[in-house]
Amino acid sequence: MIHPPARTPNAATAQHVQGAGASRGTGLVMLVAGTLGWLASFQLAVDDWRLLKDPSYQPPCNISPVVSCGSVMSSPEGSVFGFPNMLLGLGAFAAVAVLGAAVLAGTRLHRRLWLALAAGALAGVVFVHWLIVQSLYELNKICPYCAVVWVVTIALFWCVTLHCVNHGIFPVPHSLLVLLRDTHWMLLGAWYGVIALLVLTRFWPYWSSLT
Incomplete structure (x- = not known):
């Protein structure tokens, strides 16, 4: 029987640098998060364009004095970098979404691409939390499509971070790695729970008036 040659440390290192595969779960989260985030951003872009053409236009997401996106899009927070955030x-x-589809197809993404994706997800999640604070405590509105972006951005950041930690792209102590593996669903649930609690308490008079 012919045995395959043993992998040398240099060969293993070269493969690690060249590319890192991901689980189907990771690829699925990336694909779903990217698709939902894109659809929400597209709807916001369409409504923003219609508002520019007709200031009296009422977007379908203007549901109530609290649940509304028209005033959010037209606010300075809606164009932080000089153009609409949804772009x-x-x-x-x-x-x-494209990278998620590639991962599902079995593509091994280069380590640098994972690092770039993780950096982008980190920037996105920081920006999203700034927008959450602005929405709740400055604009006093909840934009439904923006909320979709909040949810998928957090999920994407968490998923990509766990992948990078599990594959050694981000070196972390073994004890922290075990903790993240054992509790990552609970930590993500607690994260969403804190945001939901903030939304609930911030607009409690409105929510209680609906009952």
């Missing part, structure tokens, strides 16, 4: 989402989420 960033259209490009970023499209790239994420």
Whole structure:
């Protein structure tokens, strides 16, 4: 019987640098998060364009005095970088969805690409939390499509971070690695729970008036 040659440390290192495969779960999260984020960004872009053409236009997401997106889009927070925020989402989420589809197809992404994706997800999640604070405590509105972007951006950041930690792209102590593997669903649930609690308490008079 002919045995395959033993992998040398140099060969293993070269493969690690060349590319890192990901589980189907990781690829699926990337594809779903990218698709939902892109659809939400697209709808916001369409409504923003219609508002520019007709200031009296009422977007379908203007549901109530609290649940509304028209005033959010027209606010300075809606165009932080001098152009509508949703244009960033259209490009970023499209790239994420394509990479997710590639991972599902078995493509091994280069380590540098995972690092770039992790950096982009980190920037996105920081930006999203700034927008959450602005939405709750400055604009006093909840934009439904923006909320979709919040949810998928956090899920994407968490998924990509766990992948990078599990594959040694981000070196972490073994004890922390074990902790993340054992509790990552609970930590993500607690993260979403804190945001939901903030939304609930911030607009409690409105929510309680609906009952």
